[in-house]
Structure formats: C-alpha cells, structure tokens
Amino acid sequence: MYVKTVIYPAAALFNGRETYFNSVLVEKLEKWGYGTNFPQRDGFEFGNLKEALSGMVPDDQINSAVSTVIYYLDMGVLLTGSDVILANLDEPLDEGMVVEASYGKLMGKFVVGIRTDIRSPYGRPDDDYGAMHFFPAFQTHRFISHYMPSRTPEERDTQIEDLALKIHDTIMEAKVSHQETIPDYATDNPNLKPVFEGAEILFHDIDDIHSPSGLKKIASRYINNKNKLEKIMPKYIPKDK
Structure with a gap:
C-alpha cells in the first residue's frame, strides 16, 4: 500500500507575507501528492x-506552559512524523x-533548503548558498536557489509552480x-529522547488535539507531568541575580 511522503515546512509564520507564501507552496506540494x-x-x-490552561496554571506561568506544549508538538509530533524538512x-x-x-537532520530526515532571497549579508549573491550564513545551509542535504521577482500574476504563478517542481524533483x-x-540512533540520542517522551505524554491517543476535549486533556497532562516536561527547558535566571 502506497503511503505519502510527508513534508514539514520549516519557516517563519508571523505575518501575512510569510503565511501567504507558506500556504501557497504547501498547496502546490499537496497537489503533487505529498x-x-x-x-x-x-x-x-x-x-x-x-x-485551556487558564485556571489550571498560575497566570504568570501560562506563557511558559504554552511555549512548552507547542515545542513538544512541533518537535515531537509534526517534525518527527515527517520525512522531509523543507x-x-x-x-x-x-x-x-x-x-x-x-x-x-539529527533524526535522519531529508532536509531541503530553499532560498528565494537576493539579499547577500555574508558575501556576494553568486557565492555558494547565495552568500547567506553557511552554518544553517550546512544543516541541509540539498540547497535550492530560486529567483522569484513575480512582476506579474502570471509570472508569480509560474515561479511558485517551478519552485514546487524543483522540490519534487529533488525528493x-x-x-x-x-x-x-x-x-x-535518534531515539537513543539523550538530547532527542526527552522530546519523544514528552510528546508521547502530552498527545498519545488524543484523536483531535484542537478540540475542546483534546485541549483539556493536554492541559491536564501538562499539569500532572509539569516537572518532567520542563526538564528540557533552560532554567530561568532573573535579571537581578
């Protein structure tokens, strides 16, 4: 039985420009069957x-709790359940x-880097990796440079289709x-193992993690396992110390 290859789009998602690009590219990739x-x-x-956490966690700890739960979902469920990191x-x-x-990359995923940016903060645009900082580029197995001026709607559509095709061909x-x-080797890694274990604690056997009942279960599990779940987080040192 054929099982789809699953892609995890790793990208900023904090404004309309970013979320629009992400959603259009994902739509194209899903049309390719991913x-x-x-x-x-x-x-x-x-x-x-x-x-969901309100009333169960002190107000001054809610933001920390939210960050912890989201970290385990992204790193321990969505990332872990993917085959390709884009x-x-x-x-x-x-x-x-x-x-x-x-x-x-540590988990054995296939990592594809994409760069459409013509800015070159660490050299010249025609340098390797478009003169971006080479450390992040070295975390990828394949690097795709794709120019997207998008001067017209037709050009925009063609360029996003071409980018999706490049990604497909690379995979x-x-x-x-x-x-x-x-x-x-990943499940036994002492730095990765707590991520997998925390995700199992929070999300195991919850059919819909976004439903009110699912959120309530996650909040309850967080409260009951707070000390263990927060072990992978840095210890906060107040500024006046």
Whole structure:
C-alpha cells in the first residue's frame, strides 16, 4: 500500500507575507501528492491553548506552559512524523526554522533548503548558498536557489509552480520515501529522547488535539507531568541575580 511522503515546512509564520507564501507552496506540494505537517495549519492557536490552561496554571506561568506544549508538538509530533524538512532560508533567518532543520537532520530526515532571497549579508549573491550564513545551509542535504521577482500574476504563478517542481524533483532524485519509525540512533540520542517522551505524554491517543476535549486533556497532562516536561527547558535566571 502506497503511503505519502510527508513534508514539514520549516519557516517563519508571523505575518501575512510569510503565511501567504507558506500556504501557497504547501498547496502546490499537496497537489503533487505529498502529505504535509503544516505548523500554521496543524499547530496550536495560541489563544485556544492559553484558554485551556487558564485556571489550571498560575497566570504568570501560562506563557511558559504554552511555549512548552507547542515545542513538544512541533518537535515531537509534526517534525518527527515527517520525512522531509523543507527549510525556508530567506532573510531574516527564522530561529525556529534553524532549530527544526538541525534537529530534523539529527533524526535522519531529508532536509531541503530553499532560498528565494537576493539579499547577500555574508558575501556576494553568486557565492555558494547565495552568500547567506553557511552554518544553517550546512544543516541541509540539498540547497535550492530560486529567483522569484513575480512582476506579474502570471509570472508569480509560474515561479511558485517551478519552485514546487524543483522540490519534487529533488525528493524524487534522492529517493525519499515514508518512514514509519525513527532510526534507533535518534531515539537513543539523550538530547532527542526527552522530546519523544514528552510528546508521547502530552498527545498519545488524543484523536483531535484542537478540540475542546483534546485541549483539556493536554492541559491536564501538562499539569500532572509539569516537572518532567520542563526538564528540557533552560532554567530561568532573573535579571537581578
């Protein structure tokens, strides 16, 4: 039985320009037959998660709790359940994307970097990787540079189609297929293992994590396992210390 190869689009999603580009590219990739774990669609809406935790967590700890739950969902469920990490390397580089690409590579995922940006903060546009910082670029297995001036609607549509085709051809050339399990070297990694365990604690056997009942279960599980779940988080040191 054929199982779709699943793509995780790792990208900034904090304004209309970013979310529009992400959604259009995902639409094109899904038309090519890919499954996607799309954070801006499949992740949590901050307000709903805050509401579920309200009254169960002290007000001054709610933001920290929301961040913790979202981290486990993205890193332990959406990223883990994907086969390809599609890292948007346009400027300014998104910090979350860099972490997701790096962790994805450690998990044995196939990481494809895409860059449409003509800005060259670390050299000349014709340098390797478009003169972006080479450290994030080195977290990818393939690097796609794609110019998108989009001067007309017709040109825009052609250029986004061409980008989706480049991504598809890259995945096909690398013979990436769906993996049901994470490799042992990843599950045994002491830095990754707590992520998998935390995601299992929070989300196991919840059919719809976005439903009111699903959110309530997640909030309850967070409260009951708070100390364990927060072990992977940095210890906060107040400014006056």
